[in-house]
Amino acid sequence: MSSRVRIVGGGLTGILAAFEAHRLGSRDITIQERFEALGGVARPKIIHGAEMRDGCVYFGGAGDAIVETLTAHGARFETFDNRFGSLSTGADGKRVFTWDFGGPAIDAPAGKVGRPADDSLAARLAAYPPQIAATLESYVRWHLETDPALIHGEAAIPLAINRVFPAAADLAALASAKANDPWADELYAIPRGLSGRTANVTAALPAGGFAKLFDGLHGALTRLGVKVELNCLVPPRQLMAQDDPEETIVWAANPTPLFKPMGLSTPSLVKKSFFTYVYAVEAFDGPCPVYVQNFTAQGATFRAYLYESGGQTLVVAECVREADLKTLPTELRTLLSGFGALKLGPVVHSDAQPRWIYHSRAAIDGLAALRGKLTERFGGQFIPGAWEPYAKSAKLAEVNAALAMARQATPARVAKAG
Incomplete structure (x- = not known):
């Protein structure tokens, strides 16, 4: 890794990148955050002493890599019984409640599924039997108000439809299909209470709330010698024009502003x-x-x-x-x-x-092209902030792997992008 590490974006991804860069040996680390405090979109507004959370955000239970990393730097978490459920529509049109399952329960048998024909969400839905596919398509159109053919299949994860419980299925036969067919395992699920699974039984939230968590992490970073620059908006063109082989850049912010400086058209996004x-x-x-x-x-x-x-x-x-x-x-x-x-x-x-968590197919293709251009321009010294994955754990693993590779890489810069 270069002697200096600059991290653009002070959300959870940027904070974790700073801790990992320090663990790998860097001692000249700067986080640049455009807002007045760390935390990014996960930092809630405070009204009358209470956090106004915009959604359901929490961490995993025992063994969660993010919790372990943050705890090592002084953060405190409280575990709780992870309770959740879903409301679906039965074959008779009545509402059906499913406990301990956060996906759709569709009153249909577990018909044969196959590999999606392409990487679109429409193809993923079409891999199910017709009744299940039609129900899921109705949900997607209600939720996103757009054609599933334009959406990448990985959007099934933030939509919470990556696995479906076919409620009319024989559970033993369904369990056997999941054990023997990778696509049945990928597309079907059995609720926790019916399967005997113990995963996800507990989860964790920061003691005292998210604002306290991020303020505490700010202090921990400062004690490590990390420079935290708040109210700092980094102009992408200025960043792209630099040619400093002694600096590794982690772009943990929204990647949209990087397309034009790298000579690429900004792809169409899901505007929702x-x-x-x-x-x-x-x-x-x-x-x-x-x-x-x-x-x-x-x-x-x-x-x-x-x-x-x-x-x-x-x-x-x-x-x-x-x-x-x-x-x-x-x-x-x-x-x-x-x-x-x-x-x-x-x-x-x-x-x-x-919310930019539902990627279009054009966005995924555009991000791949952007990664290619950044690699041409900066080699391994420009690290994208795991833009595509939705899960926090996947983001952490991707950024950590890139930081480890940058530590071993020889800085290589080529002609500046136009």
Whole structure:
């Protein structure tokens, strides 16, 4: 690795990259963050001492690599019983609640599945039997309001439809199919309570909340000698014009601004804004935290997440469109009814913002082209911040591997991009 490491973006990916670069031996590390505090999109707003979380964000339980890394640098986590469920529509049109499963449960047998014909989400859906495929397509169109043929198949993960429970299946036969057919294992699931699996039984949240976590990590970085520059917007063209073989760059921020400086057209993205509404909870007789996914393709809410912060119990409705506040409380009560009776207080926060977690096929192809150009220009000294993977663990593994390779690489710079 070069003697200096510059990390653009002070979200979780950038913070973890700084800790790993330090572990690998670098002692001249700078994080540049455009906002006034570290944390990126995972840092919530604070209102009356409580965090207004825009969605369901938590860490894995025992053995989680991210938790272990952050704990080694002073962070504290609290484990909890990981409770979740989903609401789907049965063959008779009635709502069906499935406990301990965050994906869709479709009232259909486990018909034969195959390898998707291409890398699109449409092809992934078409790999299922027709009844399941049609149900999933309706959900995708409700959620994203776009053609699944334009979306990359990996978007099934953030959409939570990467595995389906065929509720009319014989469970023993389904378990056998999953054990013997890799595509059946990839596309089908058996809920935790029906399979006897113990994975995901516990999860973790930062003690005191996410804002406290990131402020503590800022202090830990400073104690290691990492320079943290806040309110620092890095101009991509200026960065691309530099030719410093002694500096490794980790771009942990949004990659969109890099396309034009590298002579590439910016690919078309999934332009979708989501609306969030946080309610105070007056009473709930179920577990906390807990979340429920909505796969009925009805209403506005695709996920309800109930949590505690600042001594208050709150529930956030993540919505595919602007919600009707007259009907939204009923949606939330229905979604969480499988776990307990919910009594809501007032709305304490609402927000609307785009999310870039659903990649189009054009975006995935564009990112591959961008990686190629960056490699031509910088060799291994420019490290993309694991832009494509959705899972935090996959991002960590990819960036750590790239940092390890950069440590061994000989700096190589070629002609500047136009």
